[in-house]
Amino acid sequence: MSSIANEKLMIKMFGEFSIRRGDIVVSNDQSRTKKVWMLLEYLVANRHTEISQEKLIELLWDDEDCDAPLNALKNLIYRCRKTLSVLDPEGKVDFIKFERNTYAWNNQLPLEIDIEEFDDCYKTAMRSNCSVEKRVDCFLRAISLYQGEFLPKSSYSSWVVSKNAYYASLYNECILRVAPYLSKDGDYDQIIRICEQAVSLYPFEEQVHKLLLTAYLKQKQPGKALRHYQHIVDLFYRELNVDLTESFQDLYTEISSGVNRIEHDLNIIKQDLQEEEERGGAFLCNYDVFKSLYRIQARSMMRTGQSVYVALFTLNNRLGDVPLEKILESAMPLLQECVVQSLRKGDIVSKYSSAQYVVILPLTNYENGEKVLKRIANRFKMCYRGKEIVLSTRLKAIEPV
Numbered sequence: 014m015s016s017i018a019n020e021k022l023m024i025k026m027f028g029e030f031s032i033r034r035g036d037i038v039v040s041n042d043q044s045r046t047k048k049v050w051m052l053l054e055y056l057v058a059n060r061h062t063e064i065s066q067e068k069l070i071e072l073l074w075d076d077e078d079c080d081a082p083l084n085a086l087k088n089l090i091y092r093c094r095k096t097l098s099v100l101d102p103e104g105k106v107d108f109i110k111f112e113r114n115t116y117a118w119n120n121q122l123p124l125e126i127d128i129e130e131f132d133d134c135y136k137t138a139m140r141s142n143c144s145v146e147k148r149v150d151c152f153l154r155a156i157s158l159y160q161g162e163f164l165p166k167s168s169y170s171s172w173v174v175s176k177n178a179y180y181a182s183l184y185n186e187c188i189l190r191v192a193p194y195l196s197k198d199g200d201y202d203q204i205i206r207i208c209e210q211a212v213s214l215y216p217f218e219e220q221v222h223k224l225l226l227t228a229y230l231k232q233k234q235p236g237k238a239l240r241h242y243q244h245i246v247d248l249f250y251r252e253l254n255v256d257l258t259e260s261f262q263d264l265y266t267e268i269s270s271g272v273n274r275i276e277h278d279l280n281i282i283k284q285d286l287q288e289e290e291e292r293g294g295a296f297l298c299n300y301d302v303f304k305s306l307y308r309i310q311a312r313s314m315m316r317t318g319q320s321v322y323v324a325l326f327t328l329n330n331r332l333g334d335v336p337l338e339k340i341l342e343s344a345m346p347l348l349q350e351c352v353v354q355s356l357r358k359g360d361i362v363s364k365y366s367s368a369q370y371v372v373i374l375p376l377t378n379y380e381n382g383e384k385v386l387k388r389i390a391n392r393f394k395m396c397y398r399g400k401e402i403v404l405s406t407r408l409k410a411i412e413p414v
Contacts, residue, residue, distance in 0.1 A: 020035065020123070021034075021123045021124055021125055022034050022122060022124040022125075023124070024124055024125065024127070025126075025127050025160075026054070026057070026127055026128045026163060026164055027127050027128065027158060027159050027160045027162070027180070028160035028162070029161070029165070030050060030053070030054050030164055030167075032053075032057075032097070032100065037099055037100055039096060039097060039099060039100060041166055047166075047167070048073055048089055049092050049093055049096060051073060052069065052089055052090070053093055053096070055072060055172070056093075056117065056118045057118055057126065058164075059118075060117065060120055061120070062117065063113075063115035063116070063117045064115055064116050065115050066116070069116060070086055072170075072172070073086070073089065090109060090111075090116065094109060106122065107119060108122070127160075128163065130154075130158055131155050131158045131159065131180065131183070134151040134152070134158070135151070135152075135155050135186075135187060137151045138152050138155070138187075138190070145194065148194070149191055149195070152187045152190055152191035152194075153191060153207075155183070155187045156187050156188060156191070156207050159180070159184045159187075161214065162177050162180075162181065162214070163180045163181075164176075164177070184211070185211070185215065185218055188207055188211055188224070189221070189224075191207075192224050196227075196228075199231075201232045202232065204224060204225070204227075205228045205229065205232065208221050212225060216248060217248075217249065217252075217253065219257070219260065222241075222245050223261070223264060226238050226241060226261075226264050226268065229241065230271060233271075238268045242261065242264070242265060242268055245257060246258060246261070246299060247298070247299055250299040251297070251299070251349075254366070256299075256301075293358070294353040294356060295352070295353045295357065295358065295359075295372070296358065296359075296362065297349070297353055297362045297363070298361065298362070298363055299363060299364075300363045300364065300371075302363070303361060303362075303363035303371065303373070307323070307361075307373060307411070308414075310373060310411060311412065311413055311414045312413075312414055314414075315414065319375070319376055320376075320378055320410060321373065321374065321411045322373075322374045322377055322378075322408055322409065322410055322411065323371065323372065323373055323374070323408075323409055323411055324372040324374060324385075324386055324406060324408050325369060325371050325372075325406065325407045325408075326348060326352060326369060326371075326372070326386075326389070326404060326405075327368060327404070327405045327406075327407075328341065328344055328345070328348065328369070328402050328404055329368070329402065329403050329405060330401060330402055330403070331401065331402075331403065335367070335368050336368060336402050338367075340399070341368055343399075344397055344399070345364075347393065347397050348370060348397075348404070349362070349364070349370060350396075351389055351392045351393045352372060355385070355389045355392055356372065356374075356385070359375055359376070360373060360374055360375070373411075379410070382408045383408060386406040386408060387406075389406070390404050390406060
C-alpha cells in the first residue's frame with residue numbers, strides 16, 4: 014500500500030460519516046460509542062480551526078456531569094486515534110494534532126471532503142462570470158454529492174442542526190437554479206432523476222414537486238404525473254393539513270387533459286382504478302374526496318333503505334381547548350392509525366381539522382356504531398400514554414336525499 018502521506022483520504026459527511034483510504038473504510042455504522050464519532054465529525058467539519066479543550070468538553074459533555082473532563086477528553090482522543098489507526102497500519106501518521114492546549118485535524122494529510130466540494134461547486138456556479146456550461150456542471154455535481162442529510166446519525170447535536178439546515182437549503186436551491194437550464198436543453202430525464210431523489214429526501218418542497226410533474230408531462234408520462242399529483246395532495250393534507258389543489262390547479266388541468274384518452278379495454282381501466290397495494294382497515298382519503306363519498310352515501314340511502322352513520326373524533330386538552338401543536342404532531346398520527354385499523358375496508362376516514370378525524374360508517378346502526386367508537390377510544394387510550402389530552406367522539410345518522 015502506498016504511503017498515506019501520498020494517498021488521499023475520502024471523507025463523506027452527507028448521508029453518513031465515513032473516512033476511506035483505498036479499500037479501508039472507517040464509518041459510524043461500526044460499534045463504537047457516539048462520542049467517538051461526535052468528536053471525529055466535529056474535528057473534520059472544523060478542520061481549519063484549532064479547537065480548545067474547553068470547547069470540546071462543552072460540546073461533548075454539555076448536559077452531563079463529568080468528574081474529570083480533561084482526563085475524559087484525553088481518553089476520547091486516544092480512542093479516536095485508535096479508531097483511525099486502521100487507515101495507517103504503519104503508525105506513522107498522527108491524524109489529530111495537539112498544540113498549545115488545542116486540538117485540530119491534521120491538514121497536512123491529502124483529503125477530499127464531500128461537503129467542501131459541495132460548497133466549492135455552489136460558489137463557482139453562483140459567480141456572475143461563470144459560463145452556462147460550467148454553471149450547469151457545478152450545480153449537477155453539487156446535487157450528486159448530496160447523498161442525504163448532513164451527519165444524520167448526529168442530528169441531535171445543535172451544531173449539526175444548523176449546518177444540516179444550511180446544506181439542505183443550498184441543495185434545494187441548486188435544483189431550482191439548474192432546472193431552467195435543463196428544461197431549455199430538453200433534458201427532462203435529468204430533471205426527473207434529480208427531483209425524484211429530492212422529494213424522497215424532502216417530501217414537502219412544493220416547487221420541486223411542480224418541476225417533477227412538469228417533467229413527467231414533457232416526457233409524455235401523464236399517468237405517472239397523475240399518480241404523483243394524487244400522492245402529494247394526499248400527503249400534504251394528511252401530514253400538514255394543507256390543501257394543494259388551488260396552487261397546483263394549472264398543472265392538474267394539464268395532467269387531466271393528458272390522460273383523457275380513448276380506452277376500449279375495460280380490464281385496463283379496472284386495473285387503473287384498483288388500489289396500488291392491498292391495505293387493511295378503512296379507506297383513508299382527503300376531505301374533498303370524503304365529501305363526495307358522503308354525498309353518494311346520502312343519495313343511495315333512499316333507494317337501499319340502509320342506515321349510514323357519520324362519526325367525529327376530536328382531541329382536546331384538559332380545559333377543552335385545542336392541544337398544542339407539538340402534542341398534536343405525535344397524537345394525531347396515532348389517532349389516525351387507531352381509527353383506520355379498527356374499522357372495516359368499506360368505512361371511510363378523513364382528517365377534518367388539525368385535531369379531528371371524521372368517519373363514514375355504512376351498513377350499521379346506532380348501537381353498533383357506539384360500540385365501534387368506544388373500541389377506538391379504548392385503543393387510543395392504550396396506545397397514547399400522555400395525560401394532557403382527551404379524546405371525545407360523536408355519532409350521527411346521515412339523512413337520505
